[in-house]
Amino acid sequence: MIEFMNLPFKENELEPFISEETIKFHYSKHHRAYVEKVNELIKGTEFDNMTLEDIILKTFEKPEFRTLYNNAGQVYNHNLYWHSMGVGAKFDDEMNARIVEDFGCKENLHKKLVEEALKVFGSGWVFLVENMDGKLEIMPMPNGETPLVKNCKPILTIDVWEHAYYIDYQNRRKDYAEGMITLLQL
Numbered sequence: 001m002i003e004f005m006n007l008p009f010k011e012n013e014l015e016p017f018i019s020e021e022t023i024k025f026h027y028s029k030h031h032r033a034y035v036e037k038v039n040e041l042i043k044g045t046e047f048d049n050m051t052l053e054d055i056i057l058k059t060f061e062k063p064e065f066r067t068l069y070n071n072a073g074q075v076y077n078h079n080l081y082w083h084s085m086g087v088g089a090k091f092d093d094e095m096n097a098r099i100v101e102d103f104g105c106k107e108n109l110h111k112k113l114v115e116e117a118l119k120v121f122g123s124g125w126v127f128l129v130e131n132m133d134g135k136l137e138i139m140p141m142p143n144g145e146t147p148l149v150k151n152c153k154p155i156l157t158i159d160v161w162e163h164a165y166y167i168d169y170q171n172r173r174k175d176y177a178e179g180m181i182t183l184l185q186l
């Protein structure tokens with residue numbers, strides 16, 4: 001069994017950038033459905049006692065486990081997404097120095113996150129990750145893919161599936177992505 005995490009904030013706390021109505025659909029319906037699907041698929045199987053990360057890594061590129069892989073990836077990404085809110089405020093001096101080293105300045109990181117969020121064609125995610133060389137990197141991923149399978153450590157993410165912003169922004173993904181920069185407290 002994998003866990004349906006509790007939101008680390010109140011449902012109306014991300015307003016005006018993300019409405020309570022969006023959270024009600026996004027967390028209580030979409031995110032919950034991915035968790036329920038994973039639990040339905042792993043019940044009584046070799047995956048039942050594994051961590052979410054192990055399920056993703058062990059089903060990667062295995063066509064017979066495609067549905068489990070996709071749903072587990074979506075659970076992992078949503079867990080990270082909710083925990084990404086306000087994450088920038090928790091960065092220590094070392095992390096802030098690394099951002100300056102790898103992006104030039106914080107504003108460049110903001111700009112690049114928004115640019116990559118706009119470039120994702122269809123549904124997907126944009127991550128800030130630490131890559132295998134220990135460098136910070138922005139990594140867009142399609143659908144329910146995670147940076148785990150690229151041996152990268154995800155630090156934060158922006159969900160760019162339409163269900164993340166359509167109620168509040170309709171087709172204005174750029175406005176949503178800019179709102180996300182504020183919510184990430186980067």
Ligand code: MN
Nearest residue numbers: 030159161164
């Ligand atoms: Mn989502």
